Amino acid sequence: xxxxxxxxxxxxxxxxxxxxxxxxxxxxxxxxxxxxxxxxxxxxxxxxxxxxxxxxxxxxxxxxxxxxxxxxxxxxxxxxxxxxxxxxxxxxxxxxxxxxxxxxxxxxxxxxxxxxxxxxxxxxxxxxxxxxxxxxxxxxxxxxxxxxxxxxxxxxxxxxxxxxxxxxxxxxxxxxxxxxxxxxxxxxxxxxxxxxxxxxxxxxxxxxxxxxxxxxxxxxxxxxxxxxxxxxxxxxxxxxxxxxxxxxxxxxxxxxxxxxxxxxxxxxxxxxxxxxxxxxxxxxxxxxxxxxxxxxxxxxxxxxxxxxxxxxxxxxxxxxxxxxxxxxxxxxxxxxxxxxxxxxxxxxxxxxxxxxxxxxxxxxxxxxxxxxxxxxxxxxxxxxxxxxxxxxxxxxxxxxxxxxxxxxxxxxxxxxxxxxx
Amino acid sequence: xxxxxxxxxxxxxxxxxxxxxxxxxxxxxxxxxxxxxxxxxxxxxxxxxxxxxxxxxxxxxxxxxxxxxxxxxxxxxxxx
Numbered sequence: 315x316x317x318x319x320x321x322x323x324x325x326x327x328x329x330x331x332x333x334x335x336x337x338x339x340x341x342x343x344x345x346x347x348x349x350x351x352x353x354x355x356x357x358x359x360x361x362x363x364x365x366x367x368x369x370x371x372x373x374x375x376x377x378x379x380x381x382x383x384x385x386x387x388x389x390x391x392x393x394x395x396x397x398x399x400x401x402x403x404x405x406x407x408x409x410x411x412x413x414x415x416x417x418x419x420x421x422x423x424x425x426x427x428x429x430x431x432x433x434x435x436x437x438x439x440x441x442x443x444x445x446x447x448x449x450x451x452x453x454x455x456x457x458x459x460x461x462x463x464x465x466x467x468x469x470x471x472x473x474x475x476x477x478x479x480x481x482x483x484x485x486x487x488x489x490x491x492x493x494x495x496x497x498x499x500x501x502x503x504x505x506x507x508x509x510x511x512x513x514x515x516x517x518x519x520x521x522x523x524x525x526x527x528x529x530x531x532x533x534x535x536x537x538x539x540x541x542x543x544x545x546x547x548x549x550x551x552x553x554x555x556x557x558x559x560x561x562x563x564x565x566x567x568x569x570x571x572x573x574x575x576x577x578x579x580x581x582x583x584x585x586x587x588x589x590x591x592x593x594x595x596x597x598x599x600x601x602x603x604x605x606x607x608x609x610x611x612x613x614x615x616x617x618x619x620x621x622x623x624x625x626x627x628x629x630x631x632x633x634x635x636x637x638x639x640x641x642x643x644x645x646x647x648x649x650x651x652x653x654x655x656x657x658x659x660x661x662x663x664x665x666x667x668x669x670x671x672x673x674x675x676x677x678x679x680x681x682x683x684x685x686x687x688x689x690x691x692x693x694x695x696x697x698x699x700x701x702x703x704x705x706x707x708x709x710x711x712x713x714x715x716x717x718x719x720x721x722x723x724x725x726x727x728x729x730x731x732x733x734x735x
Numbered sequence: 736x737x738x739x740x741x742x743x744x745x746x747x748x749x750x751x752x753x754x755x756x757x758x759x760x761x762x763x764x765x766x767x768x769x770x771x772x773x774x775x776x777x778x779x780x781x782x783x784x785x786x787x788x789x790x791x792x793x794x795x796x797x798x799x800x801x802x803x804x805x806x807x808x809x810x811x812x813x814x815x
Contacts (some may be wrong), residue, residue, distance in 0.1 A: 384752070448780065448789070451777055452773040
């Protein structure tokens with residue numbers, strides 16, 4: 315199969331807009347979590363979220379108007395705007411703007427979302443009830459459909475290759491990058507714009523995830539402390555919004571045009587828990603088999619892993635189950651493996667999480683540093699793994715593994731390796 | 736310009752994000768003002784909302800220019 319490398323990155327997330335800003339803040343130990351103030355929360359159990367800092371684009375703020383005119387923004391849910399912004403950054407970073415028909419047809423898009431335009435669905439439901447069906451906008455459907463992130467990006471940039479979307483809850487971003495890599499490896503495309511986007515910060519989503527007892531509620535007055543993977547006081551995840559998009563490229567295609575290469579996608583594994591709609595299987599076997607499949611595809615031994623970007627959502631059950639699965643996978647090598655959860659800083663971006671975290675894994679390889687797990691004051695279990703509490707750690711990283719596990723028992727792992735020309 | 740014509744013009748400017756001077760009586764929503772077919776559906780909905788009337792689909796199909804809209808609404812608007 316053909317080799318696939320990462321040549322472009324783009325992020326909009328609670329730490330800001332733009333890869334370098336976000337990464338610098340992440341490594342500095344900053345948090346993007348805050349009190350929700352854009353809608354009423356006094357009757358909701360969870361009152362904190364990872365919210366994108368909006369502004370005029372200065373100091374890493376996100377300026378939606380620079381991506382889409384205000385009248386066009388009205389027609390799409392925020393997840394599409396986020397995806398378009400991150401895709402624009404990733405394509406510019408890759409220096410890839412196909413002009414010929416052949417190049418356009420060889421470039422595809424595969425962007426997913428866990429839920430899609432929930433906010434717009436909530437608003438339209440109110441219009442339907444209050445004003446009737448004749449007041450539902452013709453842009454209601456195309457503004458909420460999950461695959462319209464891929465559609466809008468392809469229209470904006472004239473990308474005529476495979477146009478696809480993934481919907482696997484919190485594994486979406488990882489599945490999108492993995493599946494897009496396969497499309498390149500198998501020759502369906504030479505370049506893929508891939509990742510995930512999510513805009514879940516609205517009342518109906520907070521209410522829904524609260525009902526699942528999934529969200530943190532104990533730190534409503536101290537939002538920056540609310541996401542605390544592996545810590546004894548963790549009590550649920552914190553929702554975040556944003557998008558992570560990568561440009562993936564066939565190795566020789568990237569080399570031929572002298573593209574900057576961040577790293578190689580060497581492994582991709584998937585599994586199903588076949589256990590429960592929201593809870594991970596207690597024995598962690600799904601996570602274990604998923605990581606094992608990714609390593610097998612990569613031809614990498616567990617002991618060769620240097621850094622793991624954990625799923626680590628800060629839920630009481632999930633964190634320890636993943637830790638157990640990793641321990642089972644790496645055995646005696648645990649003492650030389652570093653694993654952190656960047657959800658401690660940005661929250662859980664659901665369908666965007668796996669893509670943003672894949673980018674963090676690639677940057678960890680580039681800069682030879684492991685981002686920190688914030689708020690890890692007192693681990694709930696003993697482990698030989700270095701969980702990188704509080705402060706980033708300089709680290710020799712050749713191989714990085716990124717895990718994503720979603721509702722429905724859907725698991726995805728990606729393995730990236732440092733590229734040496 | 737009649738009150739209705741003014742209100743029509745305001746809605747068109749707001750929904751299509753175009754400059755006021757382009758919104759002339761003979762301006763076609765699609766050919767001159769950059770609307771696509773979905774934009775025109777939304778525009779008709781905005782007229783219905785503003786003028787408190789119902790514009791049936793067969794009538795909506797004949798509203799192609801700013802002037803078409805004004806003339807239709809001068810005849811049919813409930814809140815003119």
